[in-house]
Structures are given as structure tokens and as C-alpha cells.
Amino acid sequence: GAVVSQHPSRVICKSGTSVKIECRSLDFQATTMFWYRQFPKQSLMLMATSNEGSKATYEQGVEKDKFLINHASLTLSTLTVTSAHPEDSSFYICSASRPGGRDEQFFGPGTRLTVL
Amino acid sequence: KNQVEQSPQSLIILEGKNCTLQCNYTVSPFSNLRWYKQDTGRGPVSLTIMTFSENTKSNGRYTATLDADTKQSSLHITASQLSDSASYICVVSDKAAGNKLTFGGGTRVLVKP
Numbered sequence: 001g002a003v004v005s006q007h008p009s010r011v012i013c014k015s016g017t018s019v020k021i022e023c024r025s026l027d028f029q030a031t032t033m034f035w036y037r038q039f040p041k042q043s044l045m046l047m048a049t050s051n052e053g054s055k056a057t058y059e060q061g062v063e064k065d066k067f068l069i070n071h072a073s074l075t076l077s078t079l080t081v082t083s084a085h086p087e088d089s090s091f092y093i094c095s096a097s098r099p100g101g102r103d104e105q106f107f108g109p110g111t112r113l114t115v116l
Numbered sequence: 117k118n119q120v121e122q123s124p125q126s127l128i129i130l131e132g133k134n135c136t137l138q139c140n141y142t143v144s145p146f147s148n149l150r151w152y153k154q155d156t157g158r159g160p161v162s163l164t165i166m167t168f169s170e171n172t173k174s175n176g177r178y179t180a181t182l183d184a185d186t187k188q189s190s191l192h193i194t195a196s197q198l199s200d201s202a203s204y205i206c207v208v209s210d211k212a213a214g215n216k217l218t219f220g221g222g223t224r225v226l227v228k229p
Contacts, residue, residue, distance in 0.1 A: 006159075043205060043219040044160070093159050104150075105217065107159035 003027055004096050006108035013084055014116055021079045021111045023094030029074035030096030034105060035067070038091040050077050084115045119143075120208050120220035128226045129196055137223045139189040139206030147209040151180050151191045154203045154222070163191070163204075196227045 003026040013019050023033055032051050036044040048069050050056040056069035068080040077096075081088055091112055095105040120141045129135045141149070148167050152160035164173040164180040166189075172181045177194045193200055206220040 004159075041224075043221050045219075046217070091157070095159075104148075104162065104165060107152075107161070110157065110159045112157065 002098060002104075002106045004030075004094065004106045004108040006092075006094055006111050008111060009109060010112045010114075012114045012116065015085055016083055018080055018082045019084055019113060021081075021092055021094075021113075023077045023079070023096070023108055025075045025096040025098075025106070028096075028098045030077075031074065031099050032097045033071055033077040034095045034097075035069060035077075035079050036093045036095065038093060038110075044093060047079075081113065084113070086115045089113055089115045120206055120218050122204075122206050122220035122223050124223060125221070126224040126226070128228060131196060131198055131227055131229050133196055135193050135196060135225065137191045137193075137204055137206075137225070139191070139220055141187050141189070141206070141208045141218070141220075143208040143210050143218050144187070145211045147211040147215050149180075149182055149189050150207045150209070151178070151189075152205045152207060154205055156202070160205055193225070196225075198227050198229060201225060201227045 005024045007022045035047045038044045046059050047062045048056045048058045050069045050071040052071050052074050058064045071077040091110050093110040095107045097105050123138045148165050150165045151163045154160040163175050163178045166173050166182045168184050179192045182189045203222040203224050205222045208218050209215045
């Protein structure tokens with residue numbers, strides 16, 4: 001159990017376009033989902049925390065108007081990178097936490113975004 | 117600022133050998149400490165998770181230890197296999213910050229035949 005999927009796994013887009021990444025918890029309901037960004041040879045950096053039905057909480061330095069997060073249901077959160085630029089190229093990873101237990105986060109497989 | 121420091125940054129070992137990765141943290145109080153394995157181009161996969169009161173936790177050939185007094189943890193890999201080549205990340209859950217995760221920089225392990 002506790003499987004998290006992401007779609008797409010890879011995306012290449014032109015500068016100025018918007019890209020949507022989906023994160024789904026497949027076999028559990030996730031009260032909270034997290035979005036991370038990871039640059040090559042660096043560790044994960046938290047971008048935002050989203051709770052179902054409420055606005056996401058963004059980390060300092062993350063532009064909320066550029067990285068739109070929607071957590072419409074207990075199994076789906078989306079991250080939209082608006083007006084993407086080459087510097088947004090990165091590995092985006094989501095995670096989901098399951099209520100109860102040890103508050104463990106289960107990570108998705110990641111989405112590689114390349115902006116040309 | 118809460119930190120999680122890992123050493124070494126990278127490590128090359130021969131197949132079949134053992135190795136130990138280190139993690140020092142300043143996060144206090146913490147809810148739990150986790151070790152993740154991250155293959156290149158993939159999301160992290162949980163290996164072990166330990167609470168404050170646990171000293172050791174095993175998952176197959178992976179054994180994690182925790183010394184909450186010295187704020188140190190280690191991950192021991194026994195009889196390494198080629199598939200163990202990955203980054204290993206130590207992550208501490210900050211209890212005072214609503215269990216926000218603080219990530220270490222990771223140790224990149226390369227197992228050679």
C-alpha cells in the first residue's frame with residue numbers, strides 16, 4: 001500500500017508555456033500533499049504544502065503565482081508551472097501523507113521538466 | 117537553523133563489501149528520523165523510520181542506528197549489491213515545526229563489480 005504516482009514522468013516544453021503535473025495517491029486518502037524540487041546532485045527542497053480543499057502554503061522564496069497548486073480531492077494534487085523558463089527545469093517530486101500512523105510521507109516517482 | 121549533515125558525500129565500494137553512512141542533525145525535538153534510497157531520476161523510497169526511543173531498525177541488508185543523545189544516525193549496508201548504487205538521504209521530522217521534514221544532502225553510493 002501507500003503508492004503515489006506522478007504524471008507525466010517527463011515533459012519538455014517551450015519557454016513561456018505552462019505545464020501541469022499531477023500527483024495521485026493510489027491506495028489511500030492523503031490529507032496533505034507536498035511538492036518538492038530537486039536540482040542535480042542536490043537534495044529535495046520543499047516548495048509548498050497543500051491540504052485538500054484549502055490554499056497551499058508556500059515556502060519562502062517560492063512564487064505562488066508561478067507555481068499554482070490545486071488539491072481538489074483527497075487523492076489528487078496538481079502543480080502548474082506557469083510561463084515556464086529554462087531556470088524552472090528541474091526534477092519535481094510530490095509526496096503524500098496518510099492520516100494517523102507515523103505521519104510518514106510517501107514519495108512519487110518524480111517528473112523531469114525541461115524548458116527549452 | 118535546523119540542519120541535517122551527511123557524510124561522506126560520495127562513496128565507492130566493491131560489490132559484496134559493507135559500508136556505513138553517517139548523519140548528524142541539530143533538529144530538536146524531532147518526531148522521527150528516516151533514511152531514504154533515491155535511484156537516479158526516481159523519487160525517494162523509504163528504507164527505515166525511527167522514533168526518538170528506537171535505537172536500531174533493520175530492513176533486509178539495511179540497518180539504521182540512532183543515538184538521540186549525540187544526535188547521530190548511521191545507515192549500514194551489508195553485503196552490497198550493484199543495485200545498491202543510489203543516493204541515500206537522511207531526513208528528520210521537525211516536531212516543533214509541525215513535522216516539517218529537514219533533508220540531508222545525501223550520500224551517493226556507487227557499488228562496483
